[in-house]
Amino acid sequence: MKIMMFAHESSLNRGCEAIVRSSTAILKEKIGGAKVYLASSQPETDTVISKLDGIYDGSTRSIKRYSYDWLLSSLKIKLFQDESYALGVIHHNIIEKIKDMDVCLSIGGDNYCYGEQPGWYEIDKRVKAQGKKLVLWGCSIGEEDMTPRKLEDLQLFDLILSRESLTYNMLVSKGLKNVKLCADPAFTMEKEELALPKGWQEGNTLGLNFSPLVWKRNKQSQAAVDELIQHILKTTDMTIALTPHVIIQGNNDYEVLSSYYETYKHTGRVVLLPDNLTAIQYKGYIARMRFFIGARTHATIAAYSNYVPTMVLGYSVKSKGIARDIFGEEKLVLGIEEISDSHRLIGKFDEMVREEIELKNRLKQAIPEIKKMSYKAANYLSELA
Numbered sequence: 001m002k003i004m005m006f007a008h009e010s011s012l013n014r015g016c017e018a019i020v021r022s023s024t025a026i027l028k029e030k031i032g033g034a035k036v037y038l039a040s041s042q043p044e045t046d047t048v049i050s051k052l053d054g055i056y057d058g059s060t061r062s063i064k065r066y067s068y069d070w071l072l073s074s075l076k077i078k079l080f081q082d083e084s085y086a087l088g089v090i091h092h093n094i095i096e097k098i099k100d101m102d103v104c105l106s107i108g109g110d111n112y113c114y115g116e117q118p119g120w121y122e123i124d125k126r127v128k129a130q131g132k133k134l135v136l137w138g139c140s141i142g143e144e145d146m147t148p149r150k151l152e153d154l155q156l157f158d159l160i161l162s163r164e165s166l167t168y169n170m171l172v173s174k175g176l177k178n179v180k181l182c183a184d185p186a187f188t189m190e191k192e193e194l195a196l197p198k199g200w201q202e203g204n205t206l207g208l209n210f211s212p213l214v215w216k217r218n219k220q221s222q223a224a225v226d227e228l229i230q231h232i233l234k235t236t237d238m239t240i241a242l243t244p245h246v247i248i249q250g251n252n253d254y255e256v257l258s259s260y261y262e263t264y265k266h267t268g269r270v271v272l273l274p275d276n277l278t279a280i281q282y283k284g285y286i287a288r289m290r291f292f293i294g295a296r297t298h299a300t301i302a303a304y305s306n307y308v309p310t311m312v313l314g315y316s317v318k319s320k321g322i323a324r325d326i327f328g329e330e331k332l333v334l335g336i337e338e339i340s341d342s343h344r345l346i347g348k349f350d351e352m353v354r355e356e357i358e359l360k361n362r363l364k365q366a367i368p369e370i371k372k373m374s375y376k377a378a379n380y381l382s383e384l385a
Contacts (some may be wrong), residue, residue: 001031001034001035001038001099001102001105001382002035002100002102002103003027003032003034003035003036003037003101003102003103003105004037004038004056004097004098004101004103004104004105004362005020005023005036005037005038005047005107005137006013006058006094006104006105006106006107006123006204007019007034007036007106007107007108007111007120007123007345008038008041008058008107009040009041009047009103009108010040010041010042010045010046010248011040011042011046011048011049011181011247011278012045012046012244012246012247012280013246013247013248013297014044014246014277014278014282014296014299015109015245015246015279015280015296015297015298015299016107016108017048017049017183017278017279018110018186018187018189018279018283018298018301018302018369019108019138019184019186019298020038020046020052020107021049021051021189021261021279021280022052022185022186022187022188022189022374023036023137023138023185023377024036024038024049024052024142024283024366025051025188025189025190026188026374026375026377027053027183027378027381029141029375029378030375030378030379030382031378031382033240033242034100034129034293035053035054035084036051036052036053036318036342037053037054037055037056037101038054038055038056038058039056039057039058039096039097040055040056040057040058040059040095041058041059041060041141042215043055043056043057043058043059048267049370050136050279054196055093055200056097057093057094057159057326058094058112059093060090060093060095060119060307061089061090061092061093062085062090062159063089063090064143069085069086069089070370073085073086073089074078080279084122084124084125084360087118087119087122088122088126090119090268091119091122091123092358094118094123095123095126095275095302096380097313098123098126098127098132098241100194100201100276100343101132101231102132103132103133103134103135103255103381103384104127104132104133104134104135105135105136105137106120106123106124106134106136106137106157107137107138109138109139109140109163109184109297110139110140110141110297110316110318110319111139112139112141112145112150113140113141113142113145113316113317113318114145114296115145116149116150117150117153118295120153121149121153124153124156125156125263125267126163128156130324133158133159133384133385134157134158134159134248134382135157135158135160135161136154136155136157136160136161136162136343137161137377138162138182138183138184138185138377139160139161139162139163139167140154140162140163140164140166140172140316140317140318140321140383141162141170141317141367142167142170142316142317144168145172145199145318147385148180151174151176154171154174155176155178157215158178158384159178159262159380159384160176160178160179160180160181160198161179161180161181161182161377161380161381162179162180162181162182162196162323163182163183163220163318163322164182164184164317164318164320164321164322164324164325165321165324165325166317166320166321167183167317167318167321168180168181169366170191170317173345180376180377180380181263181373182373182376182377182380183322183325183370183371183374183376183377184297184298184301184322184374184376185374185377186279186298186301186302186305186374187305187371187374188303188305188369188371188374188375189280189283189302189305190280190282191280191281191283191284191302191306192278193276193284193285193288194263194284194285196285196288197241197271197273198271199239199268199270199271200239200271201238201239201292202288202313204237204238204239204290205239205240205241205271205287205288205290206223206232206236206238206239206240206241206289206290206291206292206293207240207241207243207289207291207293207294207308208229208240208241208243208292208293208374209242209243209244209245209253209257209292209293209294209295209296209299210222210225210253210256210257210260210295210301211245211246211251211253211256211295211296212251212252212255212256213246213255213295214250214295214313214314214336214339216338217314217336218314218336218337218340219340220340221314221336221339221340223340223342224255224339224340224341224342224345225260225339225345226260226263227252227342227345227346228342228345228346228349229260229264229270231346231349232349233264233267233270235260236353237269238269238291239269239271240264240269240271240272240291241271241272241273241289242257242258242261242270242271242272242273243257243273243282243285243294243299244273244275244282245256245282245287245294245296245298245299246296247275247276249294250318252275253275253296254275257272258272266349273275273285279298279302282299282302282305283302283305285310286299286302286306286308287303287306289303289308290308290309290335290356291309291310291311291352291353291356292308292309292310292311293306293310293311293313293349294310294311294312294313295312295313295314295319297312297319297322300312300319301322301323304326304363304367304370304379305367305370305371307363307364307367308360308363309332309352309355309356309359309360309363310332310352311332311333311334311349312332312333312334313334314334314335314336314337314338316336319333320333322334324361325366325373326363326366326367326370327362329357331352332348332359334348339379342373347355347363367376
């Protein structure tokens, strides 16, 4: 079986890297003879993933003004409101590879959470027009994200694999018959343990991840997190390891975390992890933390999967659904509107510390079952063949 993953931007988002890396390993382990390829908008960032059988340039093409493609696209849009020709040109690099594949996996996890995706919709149509299998792999979608056009696209898929139960239940409620419940593949990802940095306390280091994405959505959250850091430094003897997980220009965790580091480095209890590690290397550090507080979903998955008690900052259906599937409730998940309240942040942190043993025990119970759900995705896929 030849499988192409598409809808992947870059492994500079270490969560995206984690999805590709772990999915490739699962597919090769569970489907005999599987060949796995990746179409990437920045293929040079994905060479760290050695198990892939090929990496294609999946970047978009521009349409040059007054070119033949521009004139024909303009005519079709103006006369028929038909953007398919233009989208076909823009996404040519992916579309041209479809003919060589058996299955096309739309990955990215939450791509369908950010408004309409006409480019992906067009690729999906082209996959089905060529008689290939189309799978939405490990997705999260909120009720608020659904539109008639999106639902029409989702009906094209041979298989939709939801990575948590909130999305699964919502999609089933919309009448979709092609939905199965699994778990995020990154729960199964391996880790690489590098040397611990100076100042790290073994068994007594807390990880903190914060992102510009969250800060932009709630401007007061940066100050509230600053107050949380002060609280941790005052009331505990833990070291804080500031942990970036996305290092894309304009959406770079390292820049936000660096400002906290500069403010508190004089305490000798704040460490800033480098901005050039791979997903498995970040997981290697997170696995050795006592607690983790994170805004990036796959940084929190790295913590959960190593039984590290975790508090989640201001995210969407995916974080709520993942926590519910682990704990039976949305445990220690703060919504985007809550994280500007420093009292709420501090209260949840104190709760996490108080319940440390119970949280670790629950994770040790739940994570083996969650990992089995991750592997189920490949079983469902193999049944398509």
